Amino acid sequence: MVTTVPTGTLNWDVPLNAALTDLQGQITNKRLDQLVAPTASVGAGGQKIINLANGAAANDAAAFGQIPVAGTAAGTYAAGNDSRITNALPSNGGAMSGTYSGNPNFSGVPSFAQSLRVGTASTLGDNGVGEIQLADAATVPTTNPSGGSVIYSQSAAGVPLRMRDVSGNVRGLVPARALSAAAETNSTTTQQASTSLTIPVEAGATYQMFAFLVVQTPSGVSFTHSFTGPSGATMVWGDNTATFVATITGVDTWSGSGANKAVTLHGTLITAATAGNLVVTFATATAGQTATLGASSWIRLDRIK
Structure with a gap:
């Protein structure tokens, strides 16, 4: 057997265990921010990180108290809430601010100190x-809700604020109205469309119609009035004297006295496959004599189906 004998001088003054102890001390006395940054995920061995400050920047860790938690108590969010909800305090009575995207699910009774915007961030x-x-619904709902009601806006329509129920009925929450600001006249026997008393109507809808007309013709001359509507529309209607008119273009007549008369009308309008306008028309029964549809006349439509 050949044995190699080391050469030089060995220093046995520093025991090996002491050197190792010094190395351990240098490592354990270092703060995490003094170590080289990791280049891979760091496991915590199933332990908690405690005494964590609240995060402020987008890439900061969040302390547990900052995170909305699932629950049913007031001030918490139900499980499944959108992960993009920010600027919220989940504690009971906590204030909420900022803009929320997605479909946040609030439990309890949320309170808004300013205003609530739905469907728009502007x-x-x-x-x-x-x-x-x-905001206006991007697509008008065509599917019936499984429960409750769906409320939506279509600002360009005659009835802009609507509700769809479980049976598919679409009802207007705010009536459509038209008001005459100035008097209109017609000296012919041909029905003339009012330029003020016109309301847009939708296809396939049912409306209740109400109207108040200020009418005037000379004594002995009758005032006549009617309606026009979109193709295929039907309307039964009548006045405050129990007159019944079976068609939308039927004519109602009032004898003139030279003074204003008040006429109230009501009826049911049903539109077919064509949208359009419901328009009040009027004429004189005697050519050359003036029929006046007075200012402050109005018409109103309530969508009921």
């Missing part, structure tokens, strides 16, 4: 206090 009004700003 202000639709003066952004005052106590407003609900509802």
Whole structure:
């Protein structure tokens, strides 16, 4: 057997275990921020990180108290809430601010100190206090809700704010109205469309019609009035004297006295496959004599189906 004998001088003054102890001390006395940054995920061995400060920047860790938690108590969010909800305090009575995307699910009774915008991140009004700003539905609902009601807006329609129920009925939540600001006249016996008393109507809808007309013709001359509507529309209607008119273009007649008369009308309008306008028309029964449809006349439609 050949044995190699080391050469030189060996220093046995520093025991090996002491050297190792010094190395351990240098490692354990280092703070994490003094170590080289990791280049891979770091496991915590199933332990908690405690005494964590609240995160502030987008890439900061969040302390547990900052995170909305699932629950049913007031001030918490139900499980499944959108992960993009920010600027919220989940504690009971905590204030909420900022813009929320997705479909946040609030449990309890949320309270809004300013205004609530739905369907838009941009202000639709003066952004005052106590407003609900509802953007137009991108697509008009055609599927019936399984329960409750769906409320939506279509601002370009005659009845802009609507509700769809479980049976497929679409009802207007705010009636459509038209008001005459100035008097209109007609000296012919041909029905003339009012330029003020006209309301857009939708296809396949049912409306209740109400109207108040200020009418005037000279004594002995009758005032006549009727309606026009979109193709295929039907309407039964009548006046405050119990007169019944079976068609939308039927004519109602009032004898003239030279003074204004008040006429109230009501009826049911049903539209077919064509949208259009419901329009009040009027004429004189005697050519050359003037029929006047007075200012402050109005017509109203309530969508009921």
